[in-house]
Structures are given as structure tokens and as C-alpha cells.
Amino acid sequence: xxSKQDKIIHEVTQGEYKYGFTTDIEIDVxxxxxxxxIVRLISEKKKEPEFMLEFRLKAFRHWKTLKIPSWAHLKIxxxxxxxxxxxxxxxxKAKLNSLDDVDPELRKTFDKLGIxxxxxxxxxxxxxxxxxxxxxxxxxxxxxxxxxxxxxCSFSEAVQEHPDLVKKYIGTVVPYTDNxxxxxxxAVFSDGSFCxxxxxxxxxxxxxxxxxxxxxxxxxxxxxxxxxxxxxxVSYLEGCTAPMRDENQLHAAIVEIIALNNAEVKYxxxxxxxxxxxxxxxxxxxxxxxxxxxxGENSKISWTQVETxxxxxxxxxxxxLLGNNSIGEFYSVAVTNNHQQADTGTKMTHxxxxxxxxxxxxxxxxxxxxxxxRGLVKVLKKAENARNFSQCDSLLLGDKCGAHTFPYLExxxxxxxxxxxxxxSKIGEDQIFYCNQRGIDTxxxxxxIVNGYAKEVLNKLPMEFAVEAQKLLQISLEGSVG
Amino acid sequence: MLKVVDLKASIDGVEILKGVNIEIKAGEVHAIxxxxxxxxxxxxxxxxxxxxxxxxxxxxxxxxxxLLDLSPEDRAREGIFLGFQYPVEIPGVSMVNxxxxxxxxxxxxxxxxxLSASDxxxxxxEKKELIHIESxxxxxxxxxxxxxxxxxxxxxxxxxxxxPKLSILDETDSGLDIDALRVVANGVNKLKSKENATIVIxxxxxxxxxxxxxxxxxxxxxxxVKSSGKELALELxxxxxxxxxxxxxxxx
Numbered sequence: 014x015x016s017k018q019d020k021i022i023h024e025v026t027q028g029e030y031k032y033g034f035t036t037d038i039e040i041d042v043x044x045x046x047x048x049x050x051i052v053r054l055i056s057e058k059k060k061e062p063e064f065m066l067e068f069r070l071k072a073f074r075h076w077k078t079l080k081i082p083s084w085a086h087l088k089i090x091x092x093x094x095x096x097x098x099x100x101x102x103x104x105x106k107a108k109l110n111s112l113d114d115v116d117p118e119l120r121k122t123f124d125k126l127g128i129x130x131x132x133x134x135x136x137x138x139x140x141x142x143x144x145x146x147x148x149x150x151x152x153x154x155x156x157x158x159x160x161x162x163x164x165x166c167s168f169s170e171a172v173q174e175h176p177d178l179v180k181k182y183i184g185t186v187v188p189y190t191d192n193x194x195x196x197x198x199x200a201v202f203s204d205g206s207f208c209x210x211x212x213x214x215x216x217x218x219x220x221x222x223x224x225x226x227x228x229x230x231x232x233x234x235x236x237x238x239x240x241x242x243x244x245x246x247v248s249y250l251e252g253c254t255a256p257m258r259d260e261n262q263l264h265a266a267i268v269e270i271i272a273l274n275n276a277e278v279k280y281x282x283x284x285x286x287x288x289x290x291x292x293x294x295x296x297x298x299x300x301x302x303x304x305x306x307x308x309g310e311n312s313k314i315s316w317t318q319v320e321t322x323x324x325x326x327x328x329x330x331x332x333x334l335l336g337n338n339s340i341g342e343f344y345s346v347a348v349t350n351n352h353q354q355a356d357t358g359t360k361m362t363h364x365x366x367x368x369x370x371x372x373x374x375x376x377x378x379x380x381x382x383x384x385x386x387r388g389l390v391k392v393l394k395k396a397e398n399a400r401n402f403s404q405c406d407s408l409l410l411g412d413k414c415g416a417h418t419f420p421y422l423e424x425x426x427x428x429x430x431x432x433x434x435x436x437x438s439k440i441g442e443d444q445i446f447y448c449n450q451r452g453i454d455t456x457x458x459x460x461x462i463v464n465g466y467a468k469e470v471l472n473k474l475p476m477e478f479a480v481e482a483q484k485l486l487q488i489s490l491e492g493s494v495g
Numbered sequence: 496m497l498k499v500v501d502l503k504a505s506i507d508g509v510e511i512l513k514g515v516n517i518e519i520k521a522g523e524v525h526a527i528x529x530x531x532x533x534x535x536x537x538x539x540x541x542x543x544x545x546x547x548x549x550x551x552x553x554x555x556x557x558x559x560x561x562l563l564d565l566s567p568e569d570r571a572r573e574g575i576f577l578g579f580q581y582p583v584e585i586p587g588v589s590m591v592n593x594x595x596x597x598x599x600x601x602x603x604x605x606x607x608x609x610l611s612a613s614d615x616x617x618x619x620x621e622k623k624e625l626i627h628i629e630s631x632x633x634x635x636x637x638x639x640x641x642x643x644x645x646x647x648x649x650x651x652x653x654x655x656x657x658x659p660k661l662s663i664l665d666e667t668d669s670g671l672d673i674d675a676l677r678v679v680a681n682g683v684n685k686l687k688s689k690e691n692a693t694i695v696i697x698x699x700x701x702x703x704x705x706x707x708x709x710x711x712x713x714x715x716x717x718x719x720v721k722s723s724g725k726e727l728a729l730e731l732x733x734x735x736x737x738x739x740x741x742x743x744x745x746x747x
């Protein structure tokens with residue numbers, strides 16, 4: 014007996030990925046493959062100083078000695094690195110001083126994505142640094158922020174204009190020896206954001222970056238570095254879209270955050286990379302190393318993410334709680350549908366005294382997807398009075414998907430208090446019927462219930478993102494409900 | 496308003512309803528009583544459109560519609576309301592959000608403009624006052640952490656808000672103390688009108704002292720076996736269901 018609800022549940026994804034279009038502009042690419050020559054070529058094209066090239070080469074040589082890790086709960090098809098282009102920049106004439114200088118095709122792309130580089134953006138108070146295929150196109154509001162001493166520019170630009178800062182901090186949170194993809198990124202990173210908030214400054218607007226992968230077979234290797242000096246504050250938003258492609262695209266980014274005394278950094282992500290089609294073909298591989306170090310006393314780093322895209326997601330935004338009284342937070346909603354796979358979570362390492370960490374992870378699985386939470390709470394011997402609260406919930410839609418939880422607790426100090434809660438639930442047929450009986454159709458019922466489930470995390474997002482995130486949740490579960 | 500002809504239904508191969516016949520007109524209150532397992536809740540659930548039954552045979556005409564052809568949400572939008580015997584919890588979904596979505600989907604179905612958030616809150620306030628329901632109930636997630644009595648009151652509150660044409664109250668009185676019973680009954684009575692109708696399913700005559708029925712039916716073994724006026728409820732109370740059994744089957 015197949016009830017009507019079963020029929021809806023077994024329906025495949027209907028909503029078309031609406032960002033699946035491409036831009037026809039000239040792209041400056043280098044030949045496929047990865048070897049020392051390519052690394053040098055990348056550095057040369059970006060006109061980097063010597064120290065940057067050295068950094069890349071060391072990382073590349075180290076990467077060659079490594080093998081891709083295999084411990085994740087993921088099935089990853091073999092990646093042929095010689096079949097990937099590691100650099101693609103839209104050809105531009107010269108430095109861009111005003112919006113008129115931006116390639117109109119490029120502008121159209123960003124308009125389609127709903128990002129206006131116009132001064133209108135100023136009204137919403139968001140400064141946007143738009144990245145297109147490895148190169149930052151324009152940074153708005155640079156001047157406004159510069160007045161406060163805030164540096165917000167593309168990573169490439171930072172390497173040129175603020176090499177001392179970059180040299181001081183790059184690789185200090187995620188060294189190239191950290192893992193396979195960190196080494197790869199450190200060798201071939203393309204571009205990303207650089208953000209520096211000087212002492213005592215509270216950044217007055219949310220800083221945001223929009224990523225886009227365009228040319229086929231280009232991996233995108235963003236590198237982002239955020240430095241918050243003593244008593245500063247910044248809220249940073251990261252949102253991504255990608256076009257429809259048949260070939261898988263590799264995305265191995267690194268984000269490093271440094272928070273000094275009494276500083277606070279809020280990093281929010283709404284991730285919408287192409288997840289592959291309903292048969293599991295295509296889609297982005299999202300292998301990311303994100304880590305923040307609460308170096309100063311009373312410092313705080315919060316990660317908030319809504320992940321709905323990518324064919325394979327492998328990331329653990331983490332916090333190292335070095336400074337006394339520092340706080341680390343991780344709020345996440347990760348959705349997998351159809352054939353998507355996710356192995357994601359966080360690592361909270363308690364080193365200083367009186368440190369606190371909070372983990373709230375909400376996984377939602379549908380279709381035949383596999384969604385795993387992997388988290389580590391580590392309390393070192395000298396970490397007096399550490400506190401951790403973790404809550405990992407899984408919501409299963411349908412009976413063909415999987416939700417897995419791998420929590421690790423390593424506590425070496427007996428004054429620590431570590432709490433862990435985990436629930437697994439599904440949307441009950443009786444809950445759906447209750448909604449139906451009140452006049453709410455099944456798709457809306459599921460949207461209501463899923464939003465209610467994810468509310469705790471969605472509430473942590475900056476207002477601008479919260480609405481986009483809600484819509485995204487709905488789209489990603491449209492039709493393929495379970 | 497509602498005409499049920501020879502309604503039969505089975506679940507997992509077992510026939511539960513064996514030919515139910517009943518007719519309900521606007522402005523009427525019908526009580527359905529009967530022993531456990533007689534099919535009262537099944538009947539309510541089938542009218543509401545629950546999809547777990549193998550085969551449903553017979554005819555159900557509701558205001559000119561073939562009711563069995565409509566989806567549960569369309570039945571609701573056409574004005575059918577089921578007060579659940581065991582209302583389910585929906586954590587994380589606020590009552591306000593839930594009811595606003597329900598009301599606006601109904602309005603869309605009827606070709607009306609949706610209510611804005613502030614208009615909706617106004618309506619909510621009016622209905623709360625109308626049936627004397629406490630604010631805390633409506634500030635929480637749907638039925639989350641509600642006591643049995645609170646859940647039943649919440650059903651009546653939703654009924655007030657959705658203004659149904661045909662309300663089916665499935666053992667609304669079970670688990671209620673006298674005060675809660677009064678609140679629920681008052682609410683139902685306040686909402687009664689010449690344009691709508693109510694089916695009250697209950698075991699006990701007590702509720703029917705507060706919600707006075709025009710007709711009382713007794714369901715037994717998947718059929719309505721006896722129908723009469725409100726005195727029938729008192730007779731049942733005195734003589735018990737065995738009396739019905741004997742009457743129907745001529746046993747003993």
C-alpha cells in the first residue's frame with residue numbers, strides 16, 4: 014500500500030537549480046595539471062613577492078608526499094589533479110576604479126545572482142567583495158572602511174599592499190602541513206578575502222564575499238584571512254553559488270581567523286554550491302579547512318553555517334581556545350538530499366583557563382543521501398574549568414537516507430564539564446496529517462517543520478542571510494521530500 | 496451538509512466500518528457514542544481524510560462535493576475541522592506561524608488575500624478572548640509540552656480561528672477536569688451557529704450536558720445502530736452498552 018504521502022516522498026527533486034547559468038566572457042587560463050612550474054606560473058601571474066612563492070613551493074613539495082585521507086564517511090571518486098585547471102581569471106584591461114570599468118557581462122552575472130555592486134548596497138550596509146573565478150573583481154566601500162583603519166580587500170591585493178600582515182599571519186592557524194587539502198590550497202590558492210580590524214574598532218557593517226565558479230574544470234582554492242586585533246569586532250558573511258556542470262569541481266578552501274584580546278569574530282556561511290543532479294551526477298566537492306584561534310583573553314569566535322549544496326561536503330570549522338576565558342561557538346544546519354554526502358562538524362580545543370564552547374549541529378537528510386556529524390571536544394591537561402555543551406540532532410526525511418554521528422570527547426582535566434546531547438528524529442506522518450487537517454499542504458508542512466527544527470541555528474545568522482537561508486532550506490528540500 | 500451512505504473501510508485486512516449511514520444538516524449538533532473499538536474514531540479520521548486505510552467504499556457527500564475525492568487539506572479548506580483525540584506535538588513550529596500558514600492557505604484556496612502579520616495577530620487576540628484561552632498556550636510551539644487539558648483547549652482555539660462549517664470533535668472531553676470541560680464546552684457553544692454543524696464523539700453523557708445535542712447516535716461494531724434525541728444519552732448512561740448489544744442482536 015503506497016499512500017499519497019509516500020508518493021510525494023518518493024518524488025524526485027523538481028526545483029531547478031536556478032543559478033545554473035554560465036557567463037560568456039574571455040577567461041585567462043593556464044594549462045591543465047599540477048606541477049612546480051604551474052605553481053610558479055600562478056605566483057607570477059599574480060605578481061607575488063618572494064615570500065609568497067616560497068610558501069607555495071614548500072606547500073606543494075609537502076603535498077606531493079601526502080595521500081588523500083580515507084577516514085571520512087564518504088565515497089570520493091578518484092580525483093585526477095592533472096585534469097584540473099588551477100587558475101582562471103576573467104581578462105580585464107587595467108585596474109578598476111569605478112563600476113564602469115567592470116566587464117558588462119561580468120556585471121550581468123552578478124546582477125543575476127542578486128549582487129549589485131552599485132552604491133545602493135551601501136543602504137543595506139553590506140560591503141561586498143565579489144570574487145569571480147579566482148580573482149576579486151571589485152571591492153566596494155574600501156574607502157569607507159579605510160577611514161576606520163579597516164582593511165577589507167581581496168587576498169591577492171593584500172599580498173601586494175599589506176605583505177607584512179599576510180606574512181605574519183598566513184599559515185599560523187592552518188599550516189600547510191595540517192592536512193592534504195590544506196597543503197594543496199597553500200600551493201595553488203587563487204584568491205579570497207583579507208580582513209584586518211585594528212585595535213578597538215567595531216566594524217560598522219557586515220562584510221561579505223560572494224564566490225562563483227564559472228569555467229569548467231577549474232578548482233577554486235580560496236584563501237581567507239581575518240585578523241581582529243584587541244577589542245575589535247567584525248561580522249563576516251560568506252555565500253556561494255555555482256553553475257550547473259557535468260564534471261565535478263573541486264573546492265578546497267582555507268579560512269584562518271585570529272582573534273586577539275577581547276576581540277570577537279562572527280563568521281556566517283550560507284553555502285549553495287551545485288549539489289549534483291538527482292541521479293548523483295556532477296556537483297561540487299567542498300573540502301574546506303576553516304579554523305579560528307582565540308589567541309587573546311576573553312576573545313570569541315562564532316561559526317554559523319547553513320550548508321545545502323555540494324555533492325560532497327568535508328569541513329570542520331573549528332576553534333582553538335588558547336586565551337583564558339575565550340569562547341568558541343559552532344551553529345550548523347547541514348542538508349543533504351538525493352545523492353549528496355556530508356561529513357562535517359567541528360573541533361573545539363580547550364587550552365586556556367575558563368574556556369567555553371557551544372556546538373549545535375542540526376543535520377537534515379533526505380533522498381538517498383548520507384549526512385555525518387563528526388565533532389571533537391578536546392580539553393588539554395592545563396585547561397582549568399573548561400565548559401562545553403554539544404547538541405547534535407539528525408532529522409531524517411524518508412527511509413532511504415542516512416544520518417550518522419561521530420562525537421569524540423578527549424578530556425584530560427578533571428575540572429571540565431562536558432555535556433553532549435544527541436537526538437534522531439523523523440517527521441512523523443501524524444504530524445504531517447495534523448498540518449493537512451488544518452489546511453496546510455504537505456510541502457508547506459514539511460517546510461514549517463524543517464524551519465522549526467533549524468530555527469535555533471537560523472536565528473544566529475545576520476538578518477540579511479537568515480531570509481536567504483530559509484528560502485534555501487525550502488528549495489533544497491522541494492519535491493524530494495522524504 | 497453531510498450525507499454518508501453505506502461507508503465501509505478496512506485497515507490491514509480487517510473491516511472496521513461496516514456500512515455507516517448518517518445525515519447531518521447545518522445548525523445541528525450530533526453526538527456519536529459507542530463502546531471502544533466500535534469505529535467512532537475511524538469514522539472521524541476517514542471524514543478528515545487520513546490515508547492509512549486499505550479500501551474505502553460507499554459515498555460521502557459534503558456540501559455537494561464527493562468528499563472522498565478531496566485531499567485532507569482541501570477538505571479542511573472547505574470547512575471540515577477535526578478536533579483530534581490525541582493532538583500531536585510539532586516542536587519548533589510556533590502556534591502563531593502554524594495558524595497563520597493554515598489560515599492564509601485557506602484564504603488563498605477561497606480566492607482571498609492573505610492576512611498580514613498584524614491583522615492575523617488581531618484575529619488571534621479576538622478569538623482568544625472569545626473562548627477564554629490563556630495567552631501562554633498560543634505563545635508556544637504547537638502542543639509542545641502541553642498537558643492533556645491544554646491540548647484539548649488548543650484544539651478548540653484552532654477551531655475558533657479557522658471557523659469551520661463542520662466540526663468533528665473526537666473525544667474532546669477525555670482527560671479533562673470539570674473546569675477544562677466547561678471551557679471547552681463553552682467554546683464549542685459560542686462557535687455554534689445556524690450555518691455550521693458539529694459532530695461530538697464521546698463515551699460519556701457528561702459532556703452532552705454542556706454541549707446539548709440535537710441527535711444522539713450509537714455506533715456499534717462499525718455501524719450506527721440506533722439514533723434518537725438527547726434522551727438516548729441518558730438511557731445509555733443508565734443501561735450501559737450491553738443494552739444496545741442485546742437490542743441489536745437480540746442476545747440474552
